[in-house]
Amino acid sequence: MFDFQTLIQLIVSGISVGMIYGVVAFGYQLTFATSKTLNFGQGEALMLGSLAGFTIMTQIGSIFGIPLPIAYVLMLPFVLIFGMAQGALVEWLGVRQAIKTKSEAGWIMATIALGIIFKNLAENIWGRDTFTFPNPLPEQAIQIMGIRILPMEVLIVCGAIALMAAVEMFNRRSIYGKAVVATAADIGAAGLMGVNTAQVITLSYALSSLTAAFAGVLVAPVTLTGAGLGSALGLKAFAVAIIGGLTSGVGVVVGGVLLGITDRLTGYYISTGYQDVPGLVLLLLVLSFKPSGLFGKSAIKKV
Amino acid sequence: MLTVENLVAGYGKVRVLQGISLDVQQGQLVTLIGSNGAGKTTTLRALSGMIKPDFGSIRIGGADITGLSSHEITRKGVAHSPEGRRVFPVLSVEDNLVMGAFTRLTGSRPKGDVKADLARMFDLFPRLAERRLQLAGTLSGGEQQMLAMARALMLNPEVLLLDEPSMGLAPKLVEEVFSTISRLKAAKVTMLLVEQFAAAALEVADYGYVLENGRIAASGPAERLKNDPAVKAAYLGAAH
Numbered sequence: 001m002f003d004f005q006t007l008i009q010l011i012v013s014g015i016s017v018g019m020i021y022g023v024v025a026f027g028y029q030l031t032f033a034t035s036k037t038l039n040f041g042q043g044e045a046l047m048l049g050s051l052a053g054f055t056i057m058t059q060i061g062s063i064f065g066i067p068l069p070i071a072y073v074l075m076l077p078f079v080l081i082f083g084m085a086q087g088a089l090v091e092w093l094g095v096r097q098a099i100k101t102k103s104e105a106g107w108i109m110a111t112i113a114l115g116i117i118f119k120n121l122a123e124n125i126w127g128r129d130t131f132t133f134p135n136p137l138p139e140q141a142i143q144i145m146g147i148r149i150l151p152m153e154v155l156i157v158c159g160a161i162a163l164m165a166a167v168e169m170f171n172r173r174s175i176y177g178k179a180v181v182a183t184a185a186d187i188g189a190a191g192l193m194g195v196n197t198a199q200v201i202t203l204s205y206a207l208s209s210l211t212a213a214f215a216g217v218l219v220a221p222v223t224l225t226g227a228g229l230g231s232a233l234g235l236k237a238f239a240v241a242i243i244g245g246l247t248s249g250v251g252v253v254v255g256g257v258l259l260g261i262t263d264r265l266t267g268y269y270i271s272t273g274y275q276d277v278p279g280l281v282l283l284l285l286v287l288s289f290k291p292s293g294l295f296g297k298s299a300i301k302k303v
Numbered sequence: 304m305l306t307v308e309n310l311v312a313g314y315g316k317v318r319v320l321q322g323i324s325l326d327v328q329q330g331q332l333v334t335l336i337g338s339n340g341a342g343k344t345t346t347l348r349a350l351s352g353m354i355k356p357d358f359g360s361i362r363i364g365g366a367d368i369t370g371l372s373s374h375e376i377t378r379k380g381v382a383h384s385p386e387g388r389r390v391f392p393v394l395s396v397e398d399n400l401v402m403g404a405f406t407r408l409t410g411s412r413p414k415g416d417v418k419a420d421l422a423r424m425f426d427l428f429p430r431l432a433e434r435r436l437q438l439a440g441t442l443s444g445g446e447q448q449m450l451a452m453a454r455a456l457m458l459n460p461e462v463l464l465l466d467e468p469s470m471g472l473a474p475k476l477v478e479e480v481f482s483t484i485s486r487l488k489a490a491k492v493t494m495l496l497v498e499q500f501a502a503a504a505l506e507v508a509d510y511g512y513v514l515e516n517g518r519i520a521a522s523g524p525a526e527r528l529k530n531d532p533a534v535k536a537a538y539l540g541a542a543h
Contacts, residue, residue, distance in 0.1 A: 175401065175405065175408045175409060176409075178394065178398055178401065178402055178405075179402070179405060181391070181393060181394060182391045182394065182402050184393075185391045185392060185393050185394070186389055186391060188353060188373075188385075188389065189385065189389035189390075189391065190391075190402075191352070191353070191372065191373035191374050191377070192351060192353070192373055192377055192382075192383050192385065192389075192455075193374075193377065193402045193403060193405045193406070193454075194374050194377035194378050194405050194406035194409075194411060194412070194458070195374055195402075195405055196372075196374045197374070
């Protein structure tokens with residue numbers, strides 16, 4: 001017999017994981033907007049953020065004996081800065097040269113290679129095993145009409161929305177944000193305004209990895225963390241960016257939630273072995289029938 | 304103010320400019336005329352760093368700017384209202400103007416009073432004032448041209464490069480553009496104007512250069528060029 005409550009339960013937990021996909025996909029959009037390039041190591045940026053967050057948080061906790069929720073909050077600025085530095089490094093090592101020489105494919109290989117290097121690095125520092133990330137919020141689920149919601153899941157949704165809103169505010173309100181938007185719209189004309197567009201591209205990589213690192217510390221308390229955390233998430237988020245459209249902010253949220261929910265439903269009703277299939281089928285369908293994405297405006301560049 | 308010597312530039316292996324020299328004095332309106340493909344736009348693009356010169360030198364107020372990137376050249380006070388207007392379609396009219404003052408707002412050029420300059424632009428181009436919060440992409444061609452000029456002026460430039468401001472506009476709007484240029488000239492804005500409407504350009508300019516196949520074919524005070532039989536025959540036509 002069909003259990004309606006289970007369905008709702010799956011949808012609710014799908015939403016929170018979908019928001020993570022959305023945030024990481026949002027990160028893909030940030031670099032695509034300014035430079036028409038993507039960081040294929042975005043998943044590894046998420047993984048590194050989560051592991052760096054783990055280390056920072058346990059250090060803060062052990063040295064000062066600070067309670068977990070406070071240690072979590074104190075850890076956030078460090079992880080965000082770490083993410084920015086990591087993203088800037090990726091741009092500097094892997095993307096800048098490709099852009100300068102107008103290489104069509106150089107950045108693809110370079111960002112994939114850097115992702116693999118980061119993964120190996122993480123395996124050597126933190127080991128190959130997965131481990132638990134300390135949960136800053138109560139493990140006890142909140143019950144709403146029989147639906148169980150983890151406090152951390154609520155935080156994921158709120159945090160993801162807050163982060164995207166913050167970047168949006170930066171772009172709309174600050175002069176540097178406007179420079180980013182101008183660079184995305186017309187890089188040559190932005191240069192004529194006196195904007196150092198190479199720096200803007202670096203900034204977009206920094207912000208992109210910042211969002212991934214933030215997603216890493218949001219998701220880790222409800223999953224496990226470890227050097228292998230990134231690959232699957234990065235790929236899923238990439239699918240979301242394509243499904244939602246590389247140019248649409250709403251698209252990644254809708255696309256992320258859509259994929260998060262189909263994942264969960266397939267995992268429960270069919271088999272966890274097929275969990276990844278519907279999302280990827282959706283990806284193929286979108287690529288065939290609406291390559292600019294469900295919400296995208298312009299066609300994406302051949303990759 | 305702006306001194307160009309023996310400038311050679313082009314795209315890849317194609318050399319468009321074969322070594323041109325020109326001079327724009329402070330407060331002067333100098334026009335560069337010539338037929339399509341003569342290298343007018345390429346000249347401006349080389350001056351503002353959108354392409355790198357292969358050879359020659361460009362100086363602004365004594366400072367050598369040859370080979371600098373466009374953002375560095377902008378910081379030296381060269382404003383370029385480019386071919387095709389290139390306004391930022393996803394930004395509002397006001398934000399486009401604010402972007403024009405980017406260097407002033409971020410400390411790489413003297414700040415002055417950005418707010419007052421915004422108000423001045425809305426005075427100069429009342430149509431833009433009406434559309435202040437509209438996205439630039441929704442403006443008509445004429446309005447976009449006004450916006451591109453106003454945005455360039457927001458730099459408080461040492462020299463303003465104008466690339467075919469009349470292109471694609473209805474005759475009435477062309478007139479409006481030229482009357483705006485006259486007003487800027489009266490306000491002592493130093494300008495280098497590239498134009499297809501040679502007669503109208505020579506009418507407002509102090510000095511003119513005629514560009515032919517990437518070389519300066521003639522130059523002189525606008526008054527004299529206007530009456531030069533060769534220039535008349537080639538660029539002004541009988542109808543003008």
